[in-house]
Amino acid sequence: MESVKLDLENYRKLLKEYLLTNDETALYQAEQFSKLSVQHNISPEEIIHVHIEALKELYPELPREVSDSLNFLLEAMISYGLALQEYQFLRAKQSELESEISVAASMQKTLLSTVKPDIKGLEIGAVSVPANSMNGDYYHFVTDKEGTLGIALADVIGKGIPAALAMSMIKYSMDSFPENQRQPSMILENLNRVVERNVDPSMFITMFYGLYNPESETFSYASAGHEPGFYYHASEGMFEEIEARGLVLGATEHTTYQQFVNHIKKDDCIILLTDGVTECRVGDRFIERDEVLQVIKDYIHLPAQEAVDSVFKYFERLQDFHLRDDFTLIIIRKKV
Structure with a gap:
């Protein structure tokens, strides 16, 4: 004084x-x-x-x-x-808050990290970029000794640290399921019970789960209210929407999910995404679905990882490098 x-x-x-x-x-x-x-x-x-x-x-x-x-x-x-x-x-x-969010974002990357697997006969490309510090999107690859590939793609309705914690719970729950319960419909039904019992009622999670079987060359899948993906027919140069319906995870305790299956041909692609791709905006205008597919088609000839990176960069430039929503895109191509 x-x-x-x-x-x-x-x-x-x-x-x-x-x-x-x-x-x-x-x-x-x-x-x-x-x-x-x-x-x-x-x-x-x-x-x-x-x-x-x-x-x-x-x-x-x-x-x-x-x-x-x-x-x-x-x-x-x-x-x-x-x-x-x-x-x-x-x-x-x-x-102080920015420092805490930075720590939380770093923890999220660690907790939700996944390794892109090397699967014989497949090319895999994946990109996931948050609009803000925390990512409300999540993807995860699961493999087993038979060489099957499980692909989970989810989007939390709600952002920030609670969303990251919910996603962490989803990942570790999924990893704990035994190999004989990895069918997409069973995965979603089990996760639905986990979310319904443990996540705040105001928070819902959309999710798509697919399973590629190299022996039968089939892709089985089920959806919990997630953004529809696309199947690209290379020989015809056309896209077909992957149709799958189901309630979002956590809506009700007893929910069943219908499982579908597609036979995958050589050079065909499975395209999975979140609404940050299909609901891209330029000013006040949403990009039409056909425009999104045309952009993907422009780069689909590239190796899968180059393709997803190129699509992301295109939409990033289109939005003046300011994402309005988390952006996640996965392309899986059958090579043999």
Whole structure:
């Protein structure tokens, strides 16, 4: 407290010196005083008060208008000081929150990390980019000793840290299922019970689960209200929507999911995505589905990973590098 008083006394001396001598050295010292005032947490109204006292000492007969204007300034600075304190407090809280979100985002990447598998006869490309720090989309690959490939793709209706925690629960629940219960319909039914019992009722999760069997060259799948994917017929150069219906996870406890199956031909592609792809917007206009498919078709000839990266970069540029929703795209191509 003593140092604060000394600083204010120093300001009084500097002001008197400048008013009497007009020495610019005093101006430089005043600049240094301003920096020290911040360090000592001296409020603007305290400085104005000392300024007024110093003026009255030098000029006891200040005109009434000048004296009143200084009092007016003092009252204004009192409000300013309170607003500044509130702003600084909010900035500090925002900084703390941003730090916590950064840690949470890093944890999410660790908890939800998945390895793109090397499956004989398949090309796999995957890209998932969050619109903000936390990703509400999630994808995961599961393999077994028979060489089958399980693909999970999900989107939480709700974002942020709660969504990340829900996704972590989904992943570890899925990894705990025995291999004889990895059929898509069974996976979704089991996960539905987990979500219904453990996730807040206001939060729902859409999910698509597919299973590729290399022996039968088939792709079995089921959907829990997820964005429809597409099957690309390479020989015809056309897309077919992957039709699958089902309630979102967590809506009701006892839900069953219908399972479908497709035979996969050489060079054909399975395209899985979230609504951040199909609901891409330019200004106030949503991109039409046919436009999205045309963009995918423009790059479908590339290796799968190059294709998904190129599609993402196209839509990123289209939205001026500002994603409005999490973007996840997976392309699986049968090579032999």
